[in-house]
Amino acid sequence: MAAVTSSRDSIAAAVEAVIPGARADLERLVRIPSIWADPAHAADTEASAAAVAELAGALNPASVQIIRADGGAPAVVAQWPAPEGQPTVLLYAHHDVQPTGGDEQWTSPPFEPTGRDGRLYGRGAADDKAGVMTHLAVLRAYEGRPPVGVTLFVEGEEESGSPTLPALLAEHHELLAADVIVIADSANPAVDVPALTTSLRGLVDVVVEVSLLERPLHSGVFGGPVGDALTALTHALASLHDEKGEVAVDGLQRNEGTDAAAVTMPEEAFRAEAGLVEGAELLGTGTLAERVWHKPAIAVLGIDAPSVAESANVLLPKARAMVSMRLAPGEDTLGAREKLSAHLRAHVPWGAKVDITPGSGVAEPVALDATGSAYDAARRAFTEAYGNTTVETGIGGSIPFIAEFARTFPGAAVLVTGVGDPSSRWHGIDESLSLSMFATGVRAEAFFLEELRVTDM
Incomplete structure (x- = not known):
């Protein structure tokens, strides 16, 4: 793509003018507890989709609709067709949010957006309703007439692992096809340093159950020569790391990574x-970057065993645990799960019976090719907007749908941009958004669309 910029000053001024309204509408969205993972909030998620569709519809799209697949969450799609000869950009974000983790632990109510010290606090303020409003603010700055084609796609079940996204992409392939895909669902390393996320770890988990006895036994009568299942299980769990805390499962991918x-x-x-x-x-x-972005990590997420308050002097016949493993980019997901399972089987002691079943968490690791004209345009636009060089980063978390987009639209450049920063506490208590970074991010994306505009027509 051959592109030149129009007046950056006029674009920046237009962005500045729409930021107050964009913040107000972000607060409106944050007030909707769109926790799709909780059936009690299904109606809230529907209301959230309707609100996003209303905001998009006010910007004169050629079409705006709410779609879903296989009984999944509502997603919003709006289109601004490309002027002749111009590329089309898909702008992705998601409007569903994580559970609060306990409203009483928040400094201010999680669904009552609150400004403090230049940040906006609330569940979804960063992840990812800031992404939704970044896209909408850019379209407002262009008064609903962006310089390239735009398809806005706002998903409703990302925090549940996007289970129906493959069906959505297949059913609406033509509607969602684009030359460039911008996924506003990552973080910058600092509020004034822009990043393009180019690697993400994958995820697998297993449930391991250890059986050692037919029934509970008196620990005084049988303890000593007879072991218990919980102790056998903890032996296996303790073997997952070496003395330095490195994952001890053999054969897993470990990378250095230029972004680290x-x-x-x-x-x-x-x-x-x-x-x-x-x-x-x-x-x-x-x-730290290597450890978080390019090495595997294992955590025991839960154990089924009596609580301390409910414990008795008996040897336990069975115990089980959920073991979660993050995978380095380049790892084979299902192969890694089998390596984890084999390790656990080999390290359960005393001849105990071991049953291992796959958990529900599966996400492919991602390594994006950060070359080409779209990436060059993004680096120029983001560096100019932020006043600092755009860097490439990884993230330790997993975003399953990125691999799905890359697989479904192999000819499109996929860019993952930041709407959070290290203080955003995504998924945690007191999630927040830097308001200054939000404004800069809108300006950067507006510059990016202009950079993509083909001028040698």
């Missing part, structure tokens, strides 16, 4: 953001 070398994570800030207690050690070796 470009971004420095200060350890003190990382520890503070994680909330580590004093004296707690960080696990593994290598830089």
Whole structure:
């Protein structure tokens, strides 16, 4: 694509003019508890989709509709057709949000957006209703007449793993086809440093059940020569890491990654953001970026066993645990799950019976090709808007649908942009959005659309 810029000053002024209204509408969206994963909030998710459709419809699209597949959550699609000879850009975000984690733990109510110290607090303020409003604010700045074709696609079940997204993409393939896909659902390394996320870890989990006895036994009469299932299970779980905290499962992918070398994570800030207690050690070796973005990680998410309050002097016949593993980019997802399962089987002691079943969490790791004209245009636009060089980063989390987009539209450039920063606490208590970064991000995306405009027509 050959592109030149029009007046950056006029675009920036238009963005500045729409930011107050965009913040007000972001607060409106945050007030809707669109927790699709909770059936009690199904109606709220429907209301959230309707609100997004209304906001998009006010910008004179050629069409706006709410779609769904296989009984899934409502998604919004709106289209602004490309002027002759211009490319089409798909702007993606999602309007569903995570559960609050306990309303009483928030400094201010999670669904009552609250401004403090230059940040907007509320569930979804960053993840990902900021992404929704970034796209809508850019379209407002262009008064509903963007310089390229735009398809706005706002999903409703990303926080549930996007289970019906493949069906949606297949059913509406022509509607959603684009030359460039912008996914506003990641984070920048700092509020003033723009990033393009080019690698994401994958995810698998398993449920491991250990059986050692036919029935509970008195620990005094039989304890010693007879073991218990919970202790056998904990032996296996303890074997998942070596003495340095590195994942000890053999044969897993581990990468260095050029993006990890470009971004420095200060350890003190990382520890503070994680909330580590004093004296707690960080696990593994290598830089923090390497450990978070390019190495596997394992966590035990839950154990089924009596609570301390309900415990008795008996040897437990069975115990089970949910084990979750993040995968480095380039890893084979199902192969890695089998390696984890084989490791657990080999490390359960005392001849105990082991049953392992796949969990529901499966996400492919992603490594995006950050070359080509769309990426060049994004680097120019974002660097100009932020005043700092655009960097490439990874994230330790998993976004399953990115691989699905890349697979469904193999000819499109896929860009993942940041609407959060290290203080945003996505999925956590007191989630928040930097309001200054929000405004800069809108300006950057507006510049990007102009950069994509073909002028040698």
